[in-house]
Amino acid sequence: MLANSDITALIITLKLALLTTIILLVVGTPLAWWMARSRWRYKFLLEAVVALPLVLPPTVLGFYLLVALGPNGPLGSLMLALGGQPLAFTFAGLVMGSIFYSLPFVVQPLQQAFTSIGHRPMEVAATLRASPMDRFFTVAVPLARSGFLTAAVLGFAHTVGEFGVVLMIGGNIPGETQVLSIAIYDHVEALEYSQAHWLSGGLLLLCFTMLMGVYAINRRFSVTPA
């Protein structure tokens, strides 16, 4: 069945996906809100940037991140100047890469959910004495809850399935940056098909279950239109 190294890879994968999802929800929510509300004429530029990881080969993203995070890159030298070490080939670097890689999967569902709320409920809340922050948390967030669920699950699942970016900036260090998708690749390279089967099957089941959950719950969440 699963070797110890596989279990370590599984734990790293889940830790990476969880951390990435949490950070993305925190960062992506205000970004998505702004993108849903703003009438800034150059908003499309930002939208295009957010959507880039959807179409860009992960190796391209990974390559630039590697350059940036390495000891001579802007982020890497900043880390060095702060007394740390370059982020390339570390778990922290992996988290940073995943944040970029999974950004659209969190921001887009949130933006869509916020857009579909429309302005009216927020105006109503304002006439009922709710301050902007108050109405965001008591009206926008509850009305966008299905968007949050979708964003969280897609962000998580997409990070679990990440391969190219991890390979580029994380290397393949067992116990540090070796994630499941790479472990599977290694097994196949080594012709260990049975282990590859276990891991692949497990991943397939996990992703399917999560997505099924989202769609089932979203159907129940759907609010009857006024």
Next chain:
Amino acid sequence: MSIQARFTIHRQEFVLDVDMEIPARGVTALFGPSGCGKTTLLRAIAGMEHCSNGFLQVGDMLWQDGTHFVPPHQRPMGYVFQEASLFPHLNVRRNLEYGIKRVPESERQVSMDQAIDLLGIAPLLNRKTHQLSGGERQRVAIARALAVSPKILLMDEPLSALDLARKQEIMPYLESLHDELEIPLLYVSHVPDEVARLADHLVLLEEGRITASGPIGEMLTRLDLPLAHDSDAAALFQAKVAGHDDQFDLTYLDFPGGRFTVTRKDFPLGHSVRLRVTARDVSLTLERQTNTSIQNIFAATVEEVIPEGKAQVTVRMLCGGVPMLALLTRKSATTLGLKPGKQVYAQAKSVALLS
């Protein structure tokens, strides 16, 4: 106490340019055709439509001038939207509580129970919003706006999304708001009937500008304004119950120009009612008729006669200082020699009790 507002708002192919002062009591209707800017004006008063150079003072509260802008959530107002716009994630009770919770206890003048009673929504409290009918939703929305103890209530065509039956369901509640609360109400409408029932003061809007503003009875009967030329043009009378006739089952209603006799209404003596007499239901005579079935006859002085197409004229008269309209044929007007100053008797064939 008054409401002073000055706004210039530019929209695509539309400019709202108003400067008005209206009384901060009773019901003021912002009346005009669709697209005349009445909703934009109401939203500007609520602070939801930005206008950098506006001025707005409601009673002693300055809400906007060149340097100040009080954001909507800090204005002690209630707002009822065209569609009820209840929060779908909260049930009826939690919708009502949403506003109340955010009003400091010292500022609560309308209790939740009062709001619930006034709109008759006690049986609905535990329902989900999508289980309500259109009329029920709008009643909840009105109660929700009232429950924040507003200093002014703003309503944007609260009945327009409803069918006739639902309108008739809500109208009595709106009338009771008018009668029982001290809160001034600003009401946007394009329906003359609603305005005649509810408004005390009328602001006429056309293409983003105010064309006239004044007391409702005056505005409905001014011959230089369109309302007096509507096919349903009518005059309003504020009258008090003076007595009941048990033998014939009638009620007498007195106003400064005389006494109306209507079929019995069980109101207490002194109760104030609003009556409407349509211009086409009024005929004029030069002498008081005695051999007639018409009960409601009033001495009046002709103020103005204006042609209505080729065959008809609209006559504006005063009965005890109260304006009244009659729609006659031009031939009758000529035969009677109607001109300003002429003494006549106005006979009202039918009288509608509005409240």
